[in-house]
Amino acid sequence: MAMSLGPLVLVFMLGLVVIPPTLAQNERYQNFLTEHYDANPGGxxxxxxxxxxxxxxxxxxxxxxxxxxxxxxxxxxxxxxxxGSDYRGNLRISNNHFQVTTCQHKGGSPRPPCKYRASKGYRYIVIACENGWPVHFEESYIGP
Known part of the structure; x- marks a missing residue:
C-alpha cells in the first residue's frame, strides 16, 4: 500500500512557518531571564x-x-x-512590588573588570511582553 508524500510535505512546510517565531520568542524570554531573573540572590x-x-x-x-x-x-x-496592568504601548506594570537589586556601573573604563554599586528594595516593575511572555525589562520604581 503506497502512501502519498503530499500530506507529509504540507505538515513539514507548516512546521517551518510556525516554529521560527516560537523559537525566537523563547530565545527572547531566555535572554530576559539571563539578564533580569535571580530567584535566590546571595548578598x-x-x-x-x-x-x-x-x-x-x-x-x-x-x-x-x-x-x-x-x-x-x-x-x-x-x-x-x-x-499586571497596561502601562505604555506594549509595556505592563506589576500590580505588586517585587524585590529587586539594581546594579549601577561605578564609571571609569567600560572594559572589565567592571565595578558596580548595588541598590536593593521593593519596587513596581515595568516589562514588555510578547504572547504572554516577558521579553524586556523597562524600569522599576517605588510607587504609592
Missing part, C-alpha cells in the same frame, strides 16, 4: 552585582545599569496577564 551588595554581572556575561563591555528581579518565574510572567 545583594556590590560584590553580588559584580559577581552576577560577570557570571551572566553582562560585562563586555560593562553594562551601565541592570536590575535583577528576585521572585518566581511564574510571578514575573503573571505581570503579562492578571498580575
Amino acid at each position: 545583594r551588595d556590590n560584590r553580588y552585582c559584580e559577581r552576577t554581572m560577570r557570571q551572566r556575561e553582562l560585562t563586555s563591555p560593562c553594562k551601565n545599569t541592570n536590575t535583577f528581579i528576585h521572585d518566581t518565574k511564574n510571578n514575573i510572567k503573571a505581570i503579562c496577564g492578571e498580575k
Whole structure:
C-alpha cells in the first residue's frame, strides 16, 4: 500500500512557518531571564552585582545599569496577564512590588573588570511582553 508524500510535505512546510517565531520568542524570554531573573540572590551588595554581572556575561563591555528581579518565574510572567496592568504601548506594570537589586556601573573604563554599586528594595516593575511572555525589562520604581 503506497502512501502519498503530499500530506507529509504540507505538515513539514507548516512546521517551518510556525516554529521560527516560537523559537525566537523563547530565545527572547531566555535572554530576559539571563539578564533580569535571580530567584535566590546571595548578598545583594556590590560584590553580588559584580559577581552576577560577570557570571551572566553582562560585562563586555560593562553594562551601565541592570536590575535583577528576585521572585518566581511564574510571578514575573503573571505581570503579562492578571498580575499586571497596561502601562505604555506594549509595556505592563506589576500590580505588586517585587524585590529587586539594581546594579549601577561605578564609571571609569567600560572594559572589565567592571565595578558596580548595588541598590536593593521593593519596587513596581515595568516589562514588555510578547504572547504572554516577558521579553524586556523597562524600569522599576517605588510607587504609592
